Structures are given as C-alpha cells and as structure tokens.
Amino acid sequence: MDKMEGFLNSERERYGKLFVDINYAIDNVSPFLEKQDLSNRKYITKLPVLKKYMELLDSAERDSKKEGFFSKLFNNDKYSGLLESYKADNLDNFNQLEKCGKCACLNCTATCKFDSCLGCRPGSKIVYCDHEKINATFHDNYILNLTNDRTGAEDRYKVLATLQDCELDRKYIIIQSLMSKDEKFILYYYPGISEDNFGEISDEQEFDFIASVYESINK
Template sequence: MNSDFEIITREKETWGKIYTDIFYAIDNISPFLPEDFLKKKKFYVKGKVLKDFINLLEEEEQKGNKKGFFNKFSSPNLSSINNFKAQNKDTLTQLENCSKCACLNCVVECSFKTCSGCRRNSYIKTCDHSKINVRLHSGFTLDLTNNDTGKENKFKVLATLENCEKEQEYIIIQNIMDSNDRYILYLYPGIKEDTYGEITDEEEFDLIAESFESIEA
C-alpha cells in the first residue's frame, strides 16, 4: 500500500507543477488577449483534463487519511489513475509540452501558427514574436530516399521552424546513423503527407541555420 501512495505522490509532484504552470499562465494572459485568440491555445482549451486528473490524484491520496472497516486504512485505486492517463494520453502529453512552450505566457497576438502548428510531442522552444520561431520534437522521424543514390535512410527531426513574414516553414533533419549528415529543407505540410524542397537562397538558408544553432549553443 505504501508503494501505491508513493506512486501517487510522484504523480502529484510531476503533474502538480505542470498544473501550476498552465493555470498560472492562463490567469496571467487572459486579461490581455481576446477570448477567440485564447481559444486557439491548446492549454487553454484542454486545461480541464489536467484539473480533473489532479482532483483524481487528490481523491486517491485522501484514502490514506481515512480508516475503513476494522480501523484499517483504505487503499488507493491505481487502476482508476492509470485508466484516466490512458484515456487522456494525448491531451496530457500535449499539456506537458505546453508547460515548456514559449507561447505559454505570451500575450502577443502574433501571425505564427502557434498551437495549430503543433504536432504530437512538440513545443516551441524560442520565438522572436515577429518573424522566426523554432519548434522542437520528440520521437519524430522520417524515412527519406536519396535521389542521387536511391538509398533510403531514417532521419530524426531536430526542429521545424516558421518564418511568418515569408509564410514559410522549414525542417532540420539528421541521419540517425550519421550525426554529421544534416539537411535544412523547405517544409510543405499536407493533409495526407508532407513534402520537402531544397533551399537555394543562401541568405535564407543561413538565417534558418543560425536560428537553430542559437538554441544548440
């Protein structure tokens, strides 16, 4: 039983911090942004799921303070916690990333895609609020074929970037088998699949490379 309560304590520590970050941000930005813009933010719309999860954890934790029949302490129901996490896995993952996102406490009504550009397991690492943002990803890989050799390789997506002045997106990828094999490409998001293109403008290429390198430094 003690181990069950230890699990709940760890869950509360992890998700309690995320809860605090999310709802502090909502309170912080709400006075400065119109509701229609707020509703574009995923953490604003989906925050109730996190609130419900924290309430569930607290309810199960309280069982350790209540004595049942024959004065024995009741045991928490870990299955209800695990079921909730499983049923809301994508939303909780999204909110965890939201808590790290540069958009979280931002009150600028910008022209970036922001939340609408989020893939699963991604968040915006840096944003200059006017031209360029850099989005990081976890577990995002691509199988691409080299046009010259015909060989297929698996690439890890290091980042995607958005230039809202040009209304253009970019993707930076790295060969999983060769960390020195990196590419910066145009990214054209599609309904069924994305497509990519070579950047021929040297100045544009350098801007994207420098924007990414600034977060690697």
C-alpha cells in the same frame, strides 16, 4: 510513508506544478487576448483532463486516509491502478500539456503572426520566438521516411526542428539521418493535409540564417 502515499506525493508534485503553471498562464494572458485566440491555445482545451486527474488524486488520498492498515494493503494497488489507467487513456493529452508547460507560447500575450498552436504537432513545443520574424519548434518522435537524393536509397530521418519565417511566409525543416548522424539537411517545408513536401534551399544567405537560428537555440 507507505507506497500509496509516496505515489500520490510524486504525482501531485509533478502534475500539480503543471496544473498551477498553466492556470497561472491563463490568468496572465486572458486579459490581453481575444476569446478566439485564447481558445486556440492547446492547453485550454486539454486542461480539463489534468483537472480531473488532480481531483482523482485528492479523492484517492482521502479514501486512503480513511482506511485501516489491512485495508490499505489490499486497496493501494486498486487506487494506483485506476490512476495509471486514467493517465494511459489520456496519454496524448498529458504529454502535450507537459510540452505546453515548457512552450514559449505559454505566457505570451503578443499579437501572434505565426501558426502557433494551430500548426503544432502532437508532442511539440516552440522553443524560440522573436515575435516578429522567426520561431522554432522542437518535436518528440517525429520521424520521416524519405529517399536520399544522393544515394537513391530509402532512409529514415529524425526531425530536429521546424522553423517558420512569417516575413518570408516560409517554413523550414531540419532533419538528421538515423543511419548516419553526420547527415543533416535543412529544407523548405510544405506541410499538407495528407502529405508533406520538401524543397532544396538555393539561397546561401537564407540557408545560413536558418542554420544560425537553430545552432543558437540548440547549444
């Protein structure tokens, strides 16, 4: 197996499975969802990017097989360069599709009470949903610059999860200080168009419930 063949096989194994999984999910959920609800799913709008990439892989494989030994030596880098360039140009779409492939919403046909894809940040996926009251989302590279109320100092926080309680119509955010891993906070979360706001949870029972949901899915 030459270098190009190995590259194509690796890419097809990774993205071919994702392409099949998402198409399978679309076939599964389409009969049960309204057209507008289906079109709101992120993977519906981003799937053509992946479809084009699969076609590029097939085209590169066909061309590579037609060439002789010496031609392959010169053209393999050309093909892999073109494919990597396409991926780089569509990096956000590829990353989100991989998240969609692991999202709890992928094959869900329930009448959704949550924000779902409409409230999904780039690089995020819903990891838990009970379809009635609460869901939880994990994020990649979601960092906040906030002022520590205790010290008054600016600090950077990694967002561990956001949760939505549709019964109480509330959202929550769980953050961890990058300076001190032991500093974690659970706050009310009020996402805005230009700025997000946060609030302290004073109800102990409500706080404990959110903490228990997070702990149960982060084992």
